[in-house]
Amino acid sequence: AQSVTQPDIHITVSEGASLELRCNYSYGATPYLFWYVQSPGQGLQLLLKYFSGDTLVQGIKGFEAEFKRSQSSFNLRKPSVHWSDAAEYFCAVGANNNDMRFGAGTRLTVKP
Amino acid sequence: DAGITQSPRYKITETGRQVTLMCHQTWSHSYMFWYRQDLGHGLRLIYYSAAADITDKGEVPDGYVVSRSKTENFPLTLESATRSQTSVYFCASSSSGYEQYFGPGTRLTVT
Numbered sequence: 239a240q241s242v243t244q245p246d247i248h249i250t251v252s253e254g255a256s257l258e259l260r261c262n263y264s265y266g267a268t269p270y271l272f273w274y275v276q277s278p279g280q281g282l283q284l285l286l287k288y289f290s291g292d293t294l295v296q297g298i299k300g301f302e303a304e305f306k307r308s309q310s311s312f313n314l315r316k317p318s319v320h321w322s323d324a325a326e327y328f329c330a331v332g333a334n335n336n337d338m339r340f341g342a343g344t345r346l347t348v349k350p
Numbered sequence: 351d352a353g354i355t356q357s358p359r360y361k362i363t364e365t366g367r368q369v370t371l372m373c374h375q376t377w378s379h380s381y382m383f384w385y386r387q388d389l390g391h392g393l394r395l396i397y398y399s400a401a402a403d404i405t406d407k408g409e410v411p412d413g414y415v416v417s418r419s420k421t422e423n424f425p426l427t428l429e430s431a432t433r434s435q436t437s438v439y440f441c442a443s444s445s446s447g448y449e450q451y452f453g454p455g456t457r458l459t460v461t
Contacts, residue, residue, distance in 0.1 A: 242392075270448045272448075272449070274452075279454075279455075280454060280455075281354075281440055281442075281452035281453050281454045281455055282393075282440070282442075282450075282452040283452070284449055284450075284451070287448070287449060289448070328392060328393070330393075332448055337395075338383075338395065338448075338450065340385075340392035340393040340394075341392050342390055342391060342392045343392055
């Protein structure tokens, strides 16, 4: 069965610093990969997705992610973090609509 | 444009009571989903629906019932609530693609 691992439960970065959130997946074929963000008290918002093609995908809010098949990873990056980026981030993997698996999430704290 | 809404946003109920959580979407998406979110587990799929009158179990369906008589609505019922069902519940919808759009969630406490 497919699974998703987000190794970092909590990350703290300074405002303006770069960010990388890790995501590793286990799946037999190339899955569809997603990153979602959840602000406190809110639902999840899709940041970006990878289906196929270019392994570097751009998303909203200045985020990007890179699919690395050899490492089974789909890490999320942002070159300069803003205070408003403080939230919980979820990586998800899916082969189809009814079998999406989410990671446990990484909580991002931004220091002023 | 309301998108996807959930009601109630907060609910406290007692063990053994029946509770229904509502989900409504205005996009006419075919697919709808119910997830629960618990600390350390991320989101786990309870039930999903590919179209009206078509539903199927997800990863953690025990203790829950769903129906989908209309495309836009997908209620989730806890027939006899237990403390282990205390959680935040999210509804989501999707067109034929793989991107899911989430509602704001319902925080349910079972005492």
